[in-house]
Amino acid sequence: MTDQRVLIIGGGIGGLTTALALARRRIQVDLVEQAAAVGGHAVRLSCKATGSCVKCGACLADQTVAAAAAHPGIRLFTACRAAEIRYASGRYHYLLAQAPQHDRPARTIPGEAGAVVLASGFQPFDPSGKPYGYGRYPDVVTNLDLEGMLREAGGVRRPSNGAAPERAAFIQCVGSRDASLGHLWCSGFCCAAALRAARLLKHRRPELAITLFYIDIQTFGRDFESVYAQARAEIRFVRAIPADAFQTEEGRLRLSWVETSAQGSVEEEFDLVVLSAGMTPRPEIAALAGSLGLSPPTAGFLTANRSPGEGAFVVGTARGPMGIADTIADARRTAWDIIRFFEGRG
């Protein structure tokens, strides 16, 4: 089994965890990542600890990146794509095309593997098309933008003027659970992400008033009841999704929503609006699946996790929305499936 090799497409937490699990069982791995660095979305997330760890799992991604980079059985190719993959007599023959990097010119790397893993992840929903003024009003940001502010700048400021926000709103389910878009799925991670982020902001600046607009709050973590109870004491929860956002002359954001039809529409102003943008399938997923002999996506994601009888596997959020913990479990499961496949057991 020592001469076995696996090609992994995508270096997010899913691809990296698969790579490590295989390498630790002495299977060689080539991993291609199109971006300049591995880690995917999870290494753009911030730590939400408020005095103690809140179990978001984000730091596991940074740990996994460090472990994968140090493992001699894994070759990481960043700024790289699989230019060609051919399946012939039980082997995948591939050509990787790597863009020039600071220390070396562009190059192509040929290779051969007994199995291929598609771990290309998800695409965060782009809310520009929703009537919240994302892209037009500077103080309307996405959850990923917020994570970036926390991680890179250490705190949250209104992008328009650099001031600390006084009244912030979170709008849940943006781009998820949305029949008008044909997105008939819950993205699963964004209630957890919003509650943890909101509690962190509140922990840092107790005078910040936070309103969270939601449809249903999804259970997360191992201590949900108590986390949720604490969140309800700190944050105002409104079970309604605002229809739209307008920027006032003073540069504030006016949201209007309907809680009960008896009461009619309500309006309030906020100075920062965070859109909990969900997960969508990556646009090229169907083409990638086709080239690997995987069944085409249903509802956008690749629900089947492998090609019957052949060595193509799918891992992580390419299969549908999942958080970091589930992605890790999915990755290790796939590593074991591949080991069995190599042993001729399925």
Next chain:
Amino acid sequence: MTARACIFGDTDCGRQTARHLLDAGVDVLLVSRRNPAAAAQPAALPADRAGFELLPGGRLGACRGAAGAFTLSLESGGRTVIRTADAVVVAESEERLALHPAYGLHPSPRVVSLSAFSPAMLSPAAEPAEGPQVVFLNGLAGESHPCIAAETLHAALRLRNEHGIKAAILTGNLKVAADGLEALSREARAAGVLIFKFAAARPEIRTEADGKIGLNFIDEVTGDSCRMTPQWLVVDEQIVPSAAARDLARLLSIETDAGGFVQGDNVHRLPVATNRRGIVAAGASRSIGADPAAEAANAVLEVLSALDPAPGDRAAIDPGRCIRCLTCLRVCPHYAVVLETRPVVAPAACERCGICAAECPRGAIRIPGLAAEELPAERASAPASGKNGAPRLTAFCCSRSAGIAARAAGALDRAGLSIVEVPCAGSLSAEMLLAPFARGEEGVLVMTCHADNCHSREGRGFAARRTEQAAGFLRQCGAGAERVKLVALAANMGREFAESVAEFRRTLLTLRGT
């Protein structure tokens, strides 16, 4: 000799784990709580396989030893059986708790719990009721779970589509965060299942004189008041770990979470590890709704890695120095110290956290590579000089958290800074924290993970105590307790790493003036 794994739990996950381990050449002992008569269909068990042993009607009495050499005392049919195993898998089932009491209800033929309910039990309604004939309660007495939501939606939809019976679901947060559930909830609504959601208020549920159920509530969408008198009320359930899983956790000294699920609430245990190497938690004993096949695959990988030869750099006790105070046995968070005629470290179980070595009053424990002089250090290149030169300081970093953050700290000014990585900050003794001062350095940072994020549970706590000790010592000699400082950082806090160092430098510069 062939390695052996002992699996507790005659569950789908347990049986799949057994089969895969046998395939991988590992012997398996499956301890089933079922007695032989009620045992699963033989076909479900790999009973015909060499290396497989089934212990029916069995349960764990006691466990001694550690990874690579557990001794299990098992009780089965009134006798005690002793078996050894290299690894243990906890793959017990979950249990369901009917929530009747939480709603102030009593079980009756018309007030049934979700898993007891089946459309087949409905005799056609004697008197055609107005409104829904079956009402489901979901997540109104405690937060629900996608598993429960899925069963509720499926049952209501089946009533509607296959039996033509009107059904309503009264729900708190509808938990749709699982494959296909949002689509299913829409399908149910479209088929005519009524779904009423409650944010803060709850429906008033009354058992009336004739035994019928009356529900009164305000519809939160329209603001209208509603009344329902269904023929049947279906009460949701809470999923809890089985008593067997809880017993195992206690007997095996493994962590549990707030709800009693095995594995503990620590992200380092994901996916199926526990605080003890060689003991694996899989399936329903560790989490709700996990896919048995995926859990089994994860469990097998974890067992195989525990069976790999232990690296040579684990803790070892020098019998010549040991006074058998058993401190190491008490403090080891991974239960890797076992008591034979004297305490010894089981290498396969040791995580090399160094806590025992730092706590041993006799310095009797040696961990290769972890003595002060062997630590991998990135020493300050340019010793600072002059009155305003950058202070020389050492940052001791937990390699799982701050050590990774340090490497990603882009804006870090490294002048005068030495970075020393340790596997766990719990391995730092007060002497190690004071050593840099003896070399003329001006300050020491102790950089650990956040509370509740420590791989070795208490490593951070030990580091905090030793930082206090070192600070006390510095205070006594008039050097300033502020020269040693504890900072908590996650692996993704590179920016905060640089900021902490910069801030500490400023403190040290002010101390120069005093």
